[in-house]
Amino acid sequence: MKLTEVLSLVKDTQELVIGSGVINTCSEYIYKYWPECSPMIVADTNTWKAAGQQIKRELSESGLNIAEPLIFETPPYLHADYRNVEIILEKAETASNPVLIAVGSGTVNDLVKRAAFELNSSYLTVGTAASMDGYCSSGAALSRNGRKQTMECGAPKVIIADTDILVTAPPEASAAGYGDLASKLTAGADWLIADFTGDDPIEEKVWDIIQPNLDGWLSNPEKTAEGDPQSLSAIFEGLNFSGLAMQALGLSRAASKASRAASGAEHMFSHIWEMSGHLGSDGNPVSHGFQVSVGILCVCALMDEVFDMDADEIDIEAALEAYPDWETRAAEVEEQMGNLPSWEEYIDICREKHLTKDELRAKLVKVKADWNELRDNVKNRLPSYSKTYRMLKTAGCPVKPEDINLKRETAISTYKKAQCMRNRYTILDLAYELGVLSKCIQSIEDSSQYLN
Ligand SMILES: [Zn+2]
Structure with a gap:
């Protein structure tokens, strides 16, 4: 656009x-x-x-x-x-x-x-x-x-x-911008998922502000790292189009919902780390874009794990069995979020998105029936973990938790917290509702590829 x-x-x-x-x-x-x-x-x-x-x-x-x-x-x-x-x-x-x-x-x-x-x-x-x-x-x-x-x-x-x-800004600042712009890949994939499940339909005009241009803006990670003026101009434009997309969406929905245009599960990882008071090795807060870069890779790993499944691996009965009643869920939320400031608000957020078994069944039946379509849509939007890793690394972004002074185990323990954070449907919610979130987190933890 x-x-x-x-x-x-x-x-x-x-x-x-x-x-x-x-x-x-x-x-x-x-x-x-x-x-x-x-x-x-x-x-x-x-x-x-x-x-x-x-x-x-x-x-x-x-x-x-x-x-x-x-x-x-x-x-x-x-x-x-x-x-x-x-x-x-x-x-x-x-x-x-x-x-x-x-x-x-x-x-x-x-x-x-x-x-x-x-x-x-x-x-x-x-x-x-x-x-x-x-x-x-x-x-x-x-x-x-x-x-x-x-x-x-x-x-x-x-x-x-x-x-x-x-071009005179520190290279880390431009790399942070590249990371924040790359988050529109995972944010876009999350919106496709939410659109598919009916949780948050895509608003085409807003989608078109960012998504069709995104690959072009991100196409030159080497030049971004070199501080090339054209590449930085593209990154600046992409970042500001993202802000404008949020402004545009804010005209038709509450401010807290308008960032859907430019923020998905990767931002929730970053928010959790920020709220926990996480600092970089220099004792200062880690830049937003650098936290988000690691968040993107956390999300890409989960996307790869979830969409590695075939439709016949989706076990609706097992998912229904695993889905907790509200009392159990509330205890789960407290366990995950209890150490964060004003954690009680997450109970309300999770209450809002808690489903009855009938609602969950109806949703999973649709997800299973059209699984290949959803998978193709997401894969068309979001590059694989390894490709995203290379793009971010080339641009000078952090690509593993240690790069932002975070332990790998802390990053991995963030998945379940991030899922409790907002009523914004993402891959975290899809994996949770499919009953595979814990299993996927375990595979990510066991893998030598992810977040290493
Ligand atoms: Zn951001």
């Missing part, structure tokens, strides 16, 4: 500008959308050097009345913590009629998003790395009083990414 068509499907974002030298067009967009405002740049030490100071110069030269910038000093690590939103709001109070310009990637963007929301204003984002798909999604992942949550806010009105700057 072309950009103009994608933009016509969303409400917040009006412009996505990617190219060499486009950083010098910021003033043009400020004049177009916020002619009466004083632009206030928010950056961190690194993104200020990479882009912020150049933007400030360009805005000044264009005759705009700019507010004093806010530069978060890094290191130490800039946390996506609500306290930093308050710092932005305090600074904005000192400016007259400010419009915020986020200069950075993940954290700066999330902080500014929420601050702009509280100021009741739209904002402009200048992306400094093709590192994640959150630039133009609605909602900001922030901690408040120690609890990570998705806080309400809009997406930027204008997003600008200068490829001359994207």
